[in-house]
Amino acid sequence: MLYLTCPNCGRRSVEEFRYGEIPTVPDELTDPDERDVDRGFMRSNLFGPTTERWFHDFGCRRWFTVTRDTSTDEVL
Amino acid sequence: MNEFIEQKVKLRWPERLASGYEVVVLGGGGHGLATAYYLATRHGITNVGVIERSYIGSGNSGRNTTVIRANYGVPEAVRFYQRSLELYQGLEDATGRWIMHKEKGLLWIAHTEMGLRAERARAALNQAYGAETQFIEPEEIKAICPQIDLAGGGRYPVLGASYHPRGATARHDRVVWSLAEGAMRSGVEVHQQTAVTGLVLEGDRAVGVKTTRGPVRADVVVMALGGQVSTVASMAGLRLPIRSHPLQAFVTNHYQMGLDAIVASTELLFYASQTARGEILIGAEIDRQPSYSYRSTFGFLSACAGRALMLLPFLADLRVLRQWTGICDMTPDFSPVMGPTGIDGLLVSTGWGTWGFKAIPAGGEAMAHLIATGEVPELIAPFGLDRFARDLPLSDRGSAGTQ
Numbered sequence: 001m002l003y004l005t006c007p008n009c010g011r012r013s014v015e016e017f018r019y020g021e022i023p024t025v026p027d028e029l030t031d032p033d034e035r036d037v038d039r040g041f042m043r044s045n046l047f048g049p050t051t052e053r054w055f056h057d058f059g060c061r062r063w064f065t066v067t068r069d070t071s072t073d074e075v076l
Numbered sequence: 077m078n079e080f081i082e083q084k085v086k087l088r089w090p091e092r093l094a095s096g097y098e099v100v101v102l103g104g105g106g107h108g109l110a111t112a113y114y115l116a117t118r119h120g121i122t123n124v125g126v127i128e129r130s131y132i133g134s135g136n137s138g139r140n141t142t143v144i145r146a147n148y149g150v151p152e153a154v155r156f157y158q159r160s161l162e163l164y165q166g167l168e169d170a171t172g173r174w175i176m177h178k179e180k181g182l183l184w185i186a187h188t189e190m191g192l193r194a195e196r197a198r199a200a201l202n203q204a205y206g207a208e209t210q211f212i213e214p215e216e217i218k219a220i221c222p223q224i225d226l227a228g229g230g231r232y233p234v235l236g237a238s239y240h241p242r243g244a245t246a247r248h249d250r251v252v253w254s255l256a257e258g259a260m261r262s263g264v265e266v267h268q269q270t271a272v273t274g275l276v277l278e279g280d281r282a283v284g285v286k287t288t289r290g291p292v293r294a295d296v297v298v299m300a301l302g303g304q305v306s307t308v309a310s311m312a313g314l315r316l317p318i319r320s321h322p323l324q325a326f327v328t329n330h331y332q333m334g335l336d337a338i339v340a341s342t343e344l345l346f347y348a349s350q351t352a353r354g355e356i357l358i359g360a361e362i363d364r365q366p367s368y369s370y371r372s373t374f375g376f377l378s379a380c381a382g383r384a385l386m387l388l389p390f391l392a393d394l395r396v397l398r399q400w401t402g403i404c405d406m407t408p409d410f411s412p413v414m415g416p417t418g419i420d421g422l423l424v425s426t427g428w429g430t431w432g433f434k435a436i437p438a439g440g441e442a443m444a445h446l447i448a449t450g451e452v453p454e455l456i457a458p459f460g461l462d463r464f465a466r467d468l469p470l471s472d473r474g475s476a477g478t479q
Binding site: 043046073 | 304306307310315316317318319320364365366367368369371373375408464465469
């Protein structure tokens with residue numbers, strides 16, 4: 001992945017950004033302790049399209065949402 | 077052992093997939109093949125099928141930087157990697173194949189007061205738990221590796237280092253081939269070009285796998301998959317503490333032999349060694365975002381090369397020959413995950429992040445022991461998947477790629 005398009009600053013090198021994950025705990029987990037362990041440690045680690053947050057560290061310093069295919073690094 | 081008459085490895089590929097095996101190992105990389113090898117040679121379990129999506133060693137076993145060391149940062153890890161280091165020393169005799177194992181000594185350089193404390197602590201902890209590591213001063217560093225610029229390019233002065241004389245390298249493909257050959261000789265079947273499409277569960281028990289070449293039944297299924305382990309585990313509804321990050325590395329053109337030691341620096345985020353062909357092999361950090369993409373980037377290459385030049389200025393005369401990417405399965409505590417999954421008959425060996433190659437023999441030996449006896453060996457008991465729920469993670473700052 002070489003570039004990301006920031007909604008404020010436009011197309012910039014990915015080196016300027018910081019990655020931010022959106023933790024997803026499955027609804028099937030109902031026990032509060034199990035939910036905590038899942039939120040703290042477990043990851044979906046999807047192969048394919050994922051929705052994630054990015055922070056423009058060396059730019060406007062705002063968070064925005066990106067949908068990216070992790071198998072190819074293409075922004076969708 | 078270092079004198080061998082070169083022979084072609086005798087790999088016997090089975091024609092067709094059997095309808096069932098006692099043990100099915102998913103993943104024909106170092107860890108999967110080592111598990112099969114030790115099952116067959118130590119425990120007499122030869123009804124084993126290894127299933128590999130592409131060709132053996134095509135994943136991270138063929139993409140790593142081949143360093144073997146035991147100077148880790150927590151007692152459990154030092155013991156485990158020390159066992160692996162010892163098994164590597166005997167692997168040529170055990171398999172009868174030259175894996176180009178070479179003890180080089182590993183220098184872990186400190187450039188700041190903080191780094192000095194970390195390296196002193198590493199040396200003390202390693203000595204306490206049976207790995208040979210000592211703290212050394214800059215003059216001794218210069219004697220071991222004359223190519224190092226002690227001024228660190230003016231920005232990263234060399235203040236000291238922890239020296240791990242048993243640090244070694246081995247040829248990664250040869251490790252994979254020798255283990256595969258040893259396993260096949262005992263009757264293990266290795267199936268290439270066979271992808272897993274599903275895990276078959278009966279109640280709470282794993283009883284087999286679905287593949288692109290038909291279903292296979294199994295008493296025990298071992299997931300030794302690098303890169304795709306989360307995808308396969310999710311087929312059984314299992315969630316793992318894994319995020320997959322790319323890690324890039326590169327080699328320069330051939331250079332006269334002379335960089336005898338392996339040089340690593342946490343603060344400069346790179347490590348370098350010289351391969352048997354004379355190429356200087358340089359690896360670094362994981363990329364920050366999780367991804368399965370094998371694409372290499374110029375941004376990494378220029379940044380990493382710039383840092384390596386500060387410590388090893390002779391590299392400025394060399395050119396980049398090749399660059400590649402592997403996919404590292406990173407755990408939250410930078411330690412591997414080995415053992416039961418909570419589903420009967422389904423075992424996992426994953427989370428091999430940036431420390432998988434050096435753990436191949438010990439990981440395979442321990443997993444084979446677990447399969448054969450049903451008991452988790454003491455050596456890997458602390459690395460269970462349940463350690464996160466039990467609040468006993470093994471936060472290892474001695475791993476590469478943990479900054």
